[in-house]
Amino acid sequence: MCKRTMATSPAKSRIRSSHGEPRPPLNEELIVDEILTRLPVAAAVRCRSVCRAWNAALASGHFVAAHAARAAAAAARHPEIVFFPPTERGVATTFYACSLPVDGGAAPTTARQLLTVGNLAGEHLVLSGKPCRGLTLVFDVRLSEYHLFNLSTGEHVSLPPCETAEEIAPLVPEPMRLRRFPVELSSTGLGFDPATGQHKVVRLFRNIFGQQKCEVCSLTASGEWRWRRCAGGDAPPRFACHVDGMPPVALDGSLYWLLHWRSCADDGSARDRQQHDAPILSLSVSAERFGWVRTPPKLASRIRHLTNLDGSLCAVVHVECLIDDVLLLLTWSPSSPSWSARCRVDMGSLPLPIRDELRGREVVPLCSVSGGQKIVLATSRHKVYVYDTESGDIDDVFDMNSYVDIPPRNSEARLFVNIGFHEEQIAGVGRTLAGDNGLEVKRGGDTVVAKRDVSPEVYQRHRQKDEDFRSIKGLIRASTIV
Template sequence: MAKAARAGATPSLGGLLEEIVIWEILVRLPPKALLRCRAVCRSWRSVTSTHDFLLAHHALQPALPLLDNGDYIDLINNSIDICCLNNRPGLAAPDQLQSVALLKLGGNFAYSHPVASCDGILIFCIDDSDFFICNPATRQYAPLLLPTDRRWTLLGMYPHTPTGEYRLLLYSYKPNPYNDDELAPGGQVSCHVLSLGSGQPPRRIGCPDVSMPECEHHVLFRGNLHWFPSHEDIEGKMIVLFDTTSESLREMRAPVADYAHLFEVDGKLGMAILDFVPTIDIWMLQNYEREVWAFNCRIELPVTEIRGQCNRYDGPLDLDVVVVPGDGELLMLVKFAEWLIRVGMDGKLVAAFHRKEVDPTYFQLKQSLVPHNFFPTLDGYVVNALPFI
């Protein structure tokens, strides 16, 4: 379809070919700017609405670190601000924190946090019990309705290549009637797969025989979901791997660490070890099949400079560090007191944002205007309406 559009291109805009305008300029615009450009002329609206163009547009969008303000929800309006960090060169520091969408949810809730991000789709958890799914670019939203007799944790979202479906991996347990945080007597933890848009409840795939992670952070790499358990009392921790095709779980070796998280950069799986913050060790997986890791570098956070940038805050050195890929490099985001700090791989402070209400996350948002067929099949689905403001 893209070739057909190019074959019919005609000169416009003082000599620029129409195909250059569309396939070199419009295709690189942010979603909101592209939607405004569709009002310029009918041909732009037609071409930029095709599936081929939308896929190309999504591929050229930057993957921006997703921030979290869920612990600071506007309790009066019950609103959630979906916010990203745009570290594009030349962008002034105040403009790097960008609001993507604002949602006003009904009811009363205390906090929310993102638990999955895939192909422009986000899933949030509210008060550790309810979930909703949305696409900020297309302004599509739906609650995720799961059976209420179990406690659910979302482990990951992924495109299932053989079927083209988007699927969720979850695990659950029946809670003790006297304590929701405890397993019911004689109960078991079970893993489930939910195919979005299938109209079917989560499908049980068995009881895991590996240590399941307590956090929702995951990395989709080579068609597999990966986690590093956050349990403090586990010795010799291994990475948990879920094969999205065979729907099986196994473990793989990891560098020795108590506190760490995974990331992907330049087609490789990496691990940031945070055992002795303000020192961060970066390891990279050199051979995926043989599970061979190699030490990459050690980064010392500029503590004195960070304190100075944060109005010489002299409270406890409580640093929340997240290492995420960004535009071909690794970004270190540090939450310290009421500031969000960006530190370079050379250990130097790059930027500081005085934003009490913003925390770093492990997720990225790569916006997409590609319509997903599963959304309209979900109960409670809306588009371009409340809860989007």
């Protein structure tokens, strides 16, 4: 119990049983460790207002670690995804969480509402991927603004304005350009510094004067966020030319960028992308020092993106074959610095509807289930599949269209994907996310949305818009010079 409760009279502080005998007083450590650690994050944070003793206990590192351990164990049994519809400008964006079936369980019938942000357009947002110690970095591409959220508690902060990055100018006719496509040479990630116990936002970019820069946004002594020059200096020359707006991957105290060889060599000669391995640039969050990770030989040019898969760096490789496409998942970790094959998906062996959904899309591995046998795959078509690495079976387990309305022109995500892995953690409490930033954020509370049936006509309208977008997107990628 808290001190305020213990200050009352002994007779009133005891709860009598049905037999009239007083119950023994509950141990405060038992309440905190065995009861409050089982609460959802939002409920646990609200309990801090009960009294000073609970506020101190629930803000302690011991409680945060204990709650995170229980949440991680629950996520292993019942993994959750976070998703947001690609709403257009002027429409509020809502973030939802939804549990996924494991071991052939029933598909989810409801999704719970986490947050609604009234002045962010979902079609312009890019998430930082897997949450970093409970926090998610959200990048508004249209406004070049960054926001930090704890999607479970509603705590949030907007980062200070950053220097303008150089725009990407694709060589396609003006009427065919997609204004919502990533348009600047920048990439920003969120990491955690265990030495200081604070999060850091790191931005690698090239400014409008052609200067390559690396800036870090971290807390100052006064508790305010501020951009500063990276302590390790700027990245190696010209490498900011090869970032494409996608966030780096946070893993074991470092950030990892996939650098795309899409420009010319320093001497002006064209590079042969089939013969040059595109290295992966790394940055230690604590020391702010750059390093390198070599990519698998002869596959560098086919790596679409990187992600964090079960604590390992995962390279998603698309191999185009004469018969059908192949999706390869290769993993790497600092403790085992050689790449290994995690999974191979032969598109030709999949059912025709699923094959059409996966071919040519962005496919992001979120996590594995069933002891690593099955891998959860999110796609830019707002769907989630579970692939069995042993049997080769694949199941459609989630479709965003079944929960929220998606504009036909956004039937495929304009930026990356609108689905990520959700982790409930108590983070950002107190100084980390202190301050008012003007965002109109409303917590979802106990609001849920039920799954609904979607008519085939809706998918047909989306498919036509989707094919138009894919053709233009291909032209942009083929003709972009940076």
